[in-house]
Amino acid sequence: DVVMTQSPLSLPVTLGQPASISCRSSQSLVHSDGNTYLNWFQQRPGQSPRRLFYKVSNRDSGVPDRFSGSGSGTDFTLKISRVEAEDVGVYYCMQGTHWPPFTFGPGTKVDIK
Amino acid sequence: EVQLVESGGDLVQPGGSLRLSCAASGFTFSSLWMSWVRQAPGKGLEWVANIKQDGSDKYYVDSVKGRFTISRDNAKNSLYLQMNSLRAEDTAVYYCTRGRWGMDVWGQGTTVTVSS
Numbered sequence: 144d145v146v147m148t149q150s151p152l153s154l155p156v157t158l159g160q161p162a163s164i165s166c167r168s169s170q171s172l173v174h175s176d177g178n179t180y181l182n183w184f185q186q187r188p189g190q191s192p193r194r195l196f197y198k199v200s201n202r203d204s205g206v207p208d209r210f211s212g213s214g215s216g217t218d219f220t221l222k223i224s225r226v227e228a229e230d231v232g233v234y235y236c237m238q239g240t241h242w243p244p245f246t247f248g249p250g251t252k253v254d255i256k
Numbered sequence: 257e258v259q260l261v262e263s264g265g266d267l268v269q270p271g272g273s274l275r276l277s278c279a280a281s282g283f284t285f286s287s288l289w290m291s292w293v294r295q296a297p298g299k300g301l302e303w304v305a306n307i308k309q310d311g312s313d314k315y316y317v318d319s320v321k322g323r324f325t326i327s328r329d330n331a332k333n334s335l336y337l338q339m340n341s342l343r344a345e346d347t348a349v350y351y352c353t354r355g356r357w358g359m360d361v362w363g364q365g366t367t368v369t370v371s372s
Contacts, residue, residue, distance in 0.1 A: 180357045184301070191351060191362040192293075192301060203360065235301055239357025243315040245291075245303040 145169050145241045149234075149248035155256045156226045164251045166219040166236035173216065173240070180239035183212055183221050186250075187232040195234075196221070223253075231255060258282035258361050260352045265366030272342050276366055278335040278352030286310075286330035289356035292337050294348035295365075302348075305337065306356060319345075342370045 146169040156162045172179045181199045184192040194203050196212035199219060209224040223230055236248040264276040278290070291306040305316045305326040314326050325338040335352055349365040 182357070182359065184359075186301075191364055192359075193362070194358075194360050197358060197360070233300075237301070237359070239359075242357070243303075243306075244317045245306075245357065247301040247303070250300045 144244055145172075145238050145246050147236055147238055147246050147248035149236060149251050152249060152251055154251055154253045156223075156253060157256050158228065159225050162223040162226050162230075162253060164221045164234055164236075164253075166214070166221070166248050168217045168219075168238055170241065171216045172219075172238050178240075179215065181212075181214070181219050182237045182239065184235045184237065184247075185230075185232050186235065187229075190232075192235065226253070226255070228255065260354065260361055260363035262350060262352050262363045262366035265350065265368045267369045267371065268342055269372050270343060270370055272370070273338070273340045274342065274368060276337040276339065276350055276352075276368070278337075278363060280333045280335065280352075280354070283354070283361075285328075285333040288354050290328060290335045291353050291355070291359060292326060292335075293351045293353055293359070293362075294346075295351070296345075296348045299348075304350070307335070339368070342368075344370050346370050 148167045150165045183196040186192045200212040211222045233250040235250050259281045261279045292304040307314045307326045323341045327336045347370045351365045352363040353359040354361050
């Protein structure tokens with residue numbers, strides 16, 4: 144199974160400041176079809192997960208452009224250019240290239256300093 | 257509006273059974289793979305199972321193989337998860353989500369508690 148790791152696991156941030164979350168996979172996520180199936184999800188407190196990005200950098204509808212996704216191969220990053228209060232929650236990366244099983248990272252908890 | 261609504265969660269004793277349902281609306285249910293993902297209390301997300309559009313292919317995480325069965329009824333726009341031989345470690349919120357790898361829409365979840 145592909146193991147997904149994230150760092151940091153806890154990220155206290157100051158409002159208005161940038162934030163960055165790293166996600167690494169135990170093997171390349173480039174599929175034989177040329178796509179890289181790496182998603183990012185946000186889970187606000189008490190809510191269901193919400194997808195932010197698919198295939199590394201494709202932003203979902205309604206996701207603010209202060210969020211960006213990047214990376215390739217085994218290394219991926221989610222960035223928030225200026226953190227807002229509504230960004231508090233846990234962020235997960237997930238790989239959909241080598242399945243079953245689909246595997247998630249352990250999550251990164253973002254909160255306000 | 258695209259919507260997924262789970263139901264069927266309950267408190268059940270170890271070794272017991274439960275059937276979860278997910279009602280889909282606002283999209284062509286029969287055209288998409290569907291998945292179940294769970295989240296144990298205070299823990300992260302774990303993919304459980306998925307099923308192809310016509311139900312011909314089904315896949316499971318190793319920890320539930322032989323105990324859980326995913327199914328769907330396209331005429332009723334519904335997804336199911338039959339859970340047998342439940343264990344304490346199956347305690348979680350179970351989410352229904354659409355798409356094979358996409359998982360772009362999630363339900364609100366239904367809570368399964370396995371305890372004596």
